[in-house]
Structures are given as structure tokens and as C-alpha cells.
Amino acid sequence: MAIRTFLLPLSTLLLLAASSAVAQLEIGYYSKSCPNAEAIVREEMMKIISVAPSLAGPLLRLHFHDCFVRGCDASVLLDSTKGNTAERDAKPNKSLRGFGSVERVKAKLEAACPGVVSCADVLTLMARDAVVLAKGPFWPVALGRRDGRESSATEASNELPPAFGDVPLLTKIFASKGLDIKDLVVLSGAHTLGTAHCPSFADRLYNSTGGLVDPSLDSEYAAKLKSKCKSIDDGSMMSEMDPGSYKTFDTSYYRHVAKRRGLFRSDAALLTDAATREYVQRVATGRFDDAFFRDFSESMIKMGNVGVLTGTDGDIRKKCYVLN
Numbered sequence: 001m002a003i004r005t006f007l008l009p010l011s012t013l014l015l016l017a018a019s020s021a022v023a024q025l026e027i028g029y030y031s032k033s034c035p036n037a038e039a040i041v042r043e044e045m046m047k048i049i050s051v052a053p054s055l056a057g058p059l060l061r062l063h064f065h066d067c068f069v070r071g072c073d074a075s076v077l078l079d080s081t082k083g084n085t086a087e088r089d090a091k092p093n094k095s096l097r098g099f100g101s102v103e104r105v106k107a108k109l110e111a112a113c114p115g116v117v118s119c120a121d122v123l124t125l126m127a128r129d130a131v132v133l134a135k136g137p138f139w140p141v142a143l144g145r146r147d148g149r150e151s152s153a154t155e156a157s158n159e160l161p162p163a164f165g166d167v168p169l170l171t172k173i174f175a176s177k178g179l180d181i182k183d184l185v186v187l188s189g190a191h192t193l194g195t196a197h198c199p200s201f202a203d204r205l206y207n208s209t210g211g212l213v214d215p216s217l218d219s220e221y222a223a224k225l226k227s228k229c230k231s232i233d234d235g236s237m238m239s240e241m242d243p244g245s246y247k248t249f250d251t252s253y254y255r256h257v258a259k260r261r262g263l264f265r266s267d268a269a270l271l272t273d274a275a276t277r278e279y280v281q282r283v284a285t286g287r288f289d290d291a292f293f294r295d296f297s298e299s300m301i302k303m304g305n306v307g308v309l310t311g312t313d314g315d316i317r318k319k320c321y322v323l324n
């Protein structure tokens, strides 16, 4: 099955964002209650990213991990309590970063408009602004998400896609969130930003006798990775996921994947599986950057609508890490 690349005009993206109305979200939701909300987030994000450009990836990833567990309800931001191990303490979330930045932006919003802007909306806007500041696309964000009251490490471990996933498994997980196979191959393009720890990919480099395990990985690249990542459980080392431009949102991720240099099995699978290969190869040509930016915007709008709480459901947390 081929996945087609559509070139969507901004007006279509606006319509798509507005159709978040299905999820009862609205463009300009805070226009009366906190008119500067988006500007405050943008201003703080400019300060954060100018000091620490490598935080763009982690902030985008936080939003993804939020939306895939209980929907985009800021449940990933809650701390564990005496009786409850929260999402952020689940194994796949141990490498999440950027929590301090979210609290900083939220504190600015609380100072301007107390109790109005949800942590879930803050995180969605921060993820969008992170992409824009990394030279990626802008998309309109419909707002009005409310914050959940529950957060479970077990749910996070069960519902987040694993790095070893193949396309059928990943498609199934994405489908359970209302996202399709095109969203899978497009959103995986987020791996143009950021870094990963060895244990996320070292099973492709080492087996019990030390030989190269994963034949879908380019052997020259594997040798480079092995020189950094000395053993299967080397937790200290990190590798750029899009070597050479890991702080810039661009299409070079697809060129790495097309050359069998995707870092995770889940990235490599996009090339080996016929259903996603054509998209990877087409974007890898470098002739469809605009189309990819539109596709990414469209899929991010869809992801930002997953399982949202609206109306009188949930809360507006005062601090994102703790319930009111």
C-alpha cells in the first residue's frame, strides 16, 4: 500500500485544527480568559531554546508520551505519590526530559491568568513551538484541553510503542489511538530531533557472542555506534538520532533511514516494510520537504486531539506535577 504525500494549504490545516471541535477544542479558546496565553508560551520557549536548543526534542517527545497514555491530559507530568507510581516513573519514560521547562512556562501563565490554562494545553503549545524554533513547520493549535487526575506507570509501560516494534505492531498501537499508518511514518520523522541512550538500540549491535545482530542496520554505521556504545547495557552514552542535524527539524532523518541508518528497529522497520517504504524513499529525495512539513503538521494536530478531556472533565492544575 502506498502512502500519498499531500500538500495541504494553511487554510486546510486551520480547518483540520478547527475540526478539533469533534474533540471540543477551539482555536482562540483563551482569547477572553487569557488573551496572551500563546504569546507567553512562545516568549518563554524562545528563552528556553536559545539557552538549550537540545531541549526541543525532549519537549516534543513529552507531548507524544502524554497523548499516548490516557490522551493529551498532562498525566505524564504528574509526580508519583506514596500510593501511586506515576507515568513518568515507568521504564520507557525514565529518559524523558524537559519537566522543569514545562513548570517554568506554567508558572508564567499562572502569574498572568491564575487557574485558566491547563498543563495539557501548555505542553501541546510547547511541543509546537519547539518544532518551530528548531526550524520546522508551524501549525495552528486548537485549545481547551483539561488536565487528568490519574497517572499510572503500568499504563505507560503497556501503551507506549517499544523501540523494537515492527510496522504491524506499531500500526496496531497507533490505530488504538485513532492514528493511521501514514501518521506512523510521518510522526516517526520527529526523530530528526534529539538523542537516544544506548539501551534503546544496543540490541541491534550486540548478541550474546558479541556479533552484529541486526542485518537491517548498515554495517559501517553499526561499527560507529559500537565504538560509542560499548555494551548492551551501557546506560551512560547517548547518540544523535539524526547525526549532523539533531537540533534541526528537517527531512534528513528519512535519508538516514533510507540508507539503513535508522537508529531504532522501529525506524529501520519503516524501510523494510513495503507499506511505509515508499514514503521514506520519497521524502528522502529532498524534493518533498514542504509536503513532509504539511504532513507532519496534520499528524501533530491529530495526535494533539487524542483522548482529550474538555468541558467540566478533569481539572486546570495550578502546578503540573501535582494535583490541586
Ligand code: HEM
Pocket: 056, 057, 058, 060, 061, 064, 095, 097, 161, 162, 163, 164, 165, 170, 184, 187, 188, 190, 191, 193, 194, 195, 196, 197, 198, 199, 200, 264, 266
Ligand atoms: C513510532 C514509534 C516510536 C518509538 C518506538 C519511539 C521510540 C523512541 C526511543 C526509544 C527514544 C530514545 C529514548 C532514549 O533512549 O533516550 C525516542 C526518542 C525520541 N522520540 Fe520517539 N518513538 C516513536 C515515535 C515518536 C513520536 C511519534 C514522536 C513525536 C511526535 C517522537 C519523538 C521523539 C523525540 C523528539 C526523541 C528524542 C528525545 C530526546 O532528545 O531526549 N517519537 N523515541
